[in-house]
Amino acid sequence: MLIFLPSSPIEGLHDAFAVIAASPLKIDLSCVLEHVIAELTAFLRKTNRPLRRATLGTRNSLIVAYGDKIGSSAYEVIIVQLATLISDSDLHMTALALELCCTLMADRSSPVGGLAVRNKLLPQALTLIKSSLLPGQALLKLCLRTFFVGSLQNFFASLVYSANTSFDTLLDSLLSSAKPSPQSGGVAKQALYSIAQCVAVLCLAAGDQQCSSTLNMLTEILKDDSSTNSAKQHLALLCLGEIGRRKDLSSHDHIENIVIESFQSPFEDIKSAASYAVGNIAVGNLLNHCESEEEGVRNVAAECLGKIALIEPAKLVPALKPIGYT
Template identity: 55%
Template structure:
């Protein structure tokens, strides 16, 4: 082929392309009219497809507003999907916004003058949307030839200004670039401390984290007045009525105290307001002393005529604080404190005796082992068979903690009791092992490792209380020490899965005189078992075969009692994320219980609590369905596709589903 022929072919192709473009332009009005009609249909996928076609036509420059394309904007279809149409999904709104941006960027401003008011409102509404749709709304504004008043945008943003500021300074403080904030630092901290007085709990929590980052990064540049302002506000947040907020406040207190330039006023305030929760670190601070901290702890438990004594849990906490304080102070302080505790123990009339009995430090363990263990064990095992579950749990905790001290003696002794003829005793020793498996490495791990199966195999005991105790022990091991159990999981998992199934033989009728009450003795066991599976999916996923669990065991949980269902929904979402192939393989079998749950209506005479629980259960099921929809695309199963269509046809369910999908 010579060059003349090639040039001829290129010329023909070019003309053919232009001709096809001309033909397409001739059909544009018909295409637009058809698309406009389709946008009024209910199918979300169809609408998304229509916007995709429109975007391609804009990109190919086959569309212009003069060729009939104006009908899209003059109708309500496009505008409704940009605005807060509850039937629209996030993807549909995004497609409409992107399409609008492309049109605005490719046309002269004059052609939009008729549509300024129509377009401005929905675009500005989209700015206030959650999730990433807001970025597309701003893109439309940025590329818009319209005179959209940016002050309107600020009206939408100003409500979130506090959040933006907090996040911005939190990122800056955490940045390795060490950006200089000295010019605005005191003003910023003064502003943030005012947030600690706001009613919004989430704002207060986030502000504490941001302040902690700022103090940690710029502590040497913060003035003493700013420090004192923070401390005053923190003192109002430290309360036993909100332990999470208290914990965050105490973290910030510790960061404040770590700064060498911390003023005496701050140290005094922190010492008396936040002493009980971070004394182990404070004992090394130059701003306070061991004796002051110990005196403050002991004086905090003395009863007063106005308030009486502290609650039992508070006494237990203070006892732990005394022990940790002694360990942090060193051997000399430990010895003197143990001597003081020993003298207090001889005087049972004092409140401090309660503290002393629970505060034995490592320095006093030798004496404790020699004189106390045998007597204490005898006393504890006398209470193993009590009907009161709280007492049995207390006995289990004591046995587990003593095992950490005298491991060579306690672990073999507990193993012997696993064969006790008394069910409550077997359950007690299983829970005791749970309390001995703490997160940090301990010498007891080496002794428990070859023996742990003896305790966990109680999961096949004939008594449901014993089986539940063994499941709880397995769950704790999976969370704290997964390496202790991985070798036993092939044998344990089938037994665990069997505990998740509803068993009719565990249902009994209790006669209460005027009426009869149905009791499900297997409910707590099933709940604990699903919780254990959830933990195993986080720590031992490589040991779990999801296919053998999903059907029939997870399928059974999806049709169980309220709180078991909630756990099953959570596990299903997790499996969809981590093991999607196994989930897709049995997707059809999961549809019926999910469909039943989302369509469940509370009884007409249901109280508010029952209505709220039902609402939570529906949202939980929809969250699981959303996870399934992400991995299936809604097309791999006709049964699941039918469920999705049913949800989208219901305005109530569709609104909830869309809200959950955007979380």
């Protein structure tokens, strides 16, 4: 019989507590919990990256299982340390840190988590979302970028639920992050898409009322034909597209006409963003158009669905199978 031992006592420590936290036996760790949290904090200061990643996972498991037994001072120490891990130099570590933030904010009855995250981590996340390094890393590590972007979106969705945070404040912070700064200049194009995705997730998490008010605000920006607002119109179109991809906008009158009018803009970026918005808003209706009486419409819908299926076959192929048997 072979017994596999951990490579070090440190590794064995966090492995053991990860198993205990996930156990259905609900073992009481209250007598050592604060000490374990402190030890895990020390592990995160080490240079061993696998150890640091495993430590974040163990800490996440402990907070899920014993969060109500961890004091507010310990939470604040954890959040301060997480702020040092959120950067574009290690997207995997950043994604794990953001996931741990979401776990901390899951307890809506605790005002400490939401307030500390807003003060310590939100500025880091807003800086990260517009980093000029993310587009290049995204091309090299697509799977890692998908994991990272998902964690970043979940962070904003969780933050709007937590105590001492305001939807309007979060939305304004996201939209303001797209503004050029004297130090760094304009925001990278890929960053605008990331900002728009976070805006969409934030709106849907906040509820129908906030989502509707945001849609009205975005369409008002598009109605302003002043050329000085081209950057705002660009972001507004991307946000409308991301919201439309996740939510049926058919109940909002004339929104498609307002977006289509943007094709008359003299700016190529606006035309491209309008195309992106129209495609995302309309994608939910493709299945309906597959049954159109006009053969040309059916062919176009089928071609669009086929190309989308190549991008995300796991999501779309199951939805297409029933159509193939009719």
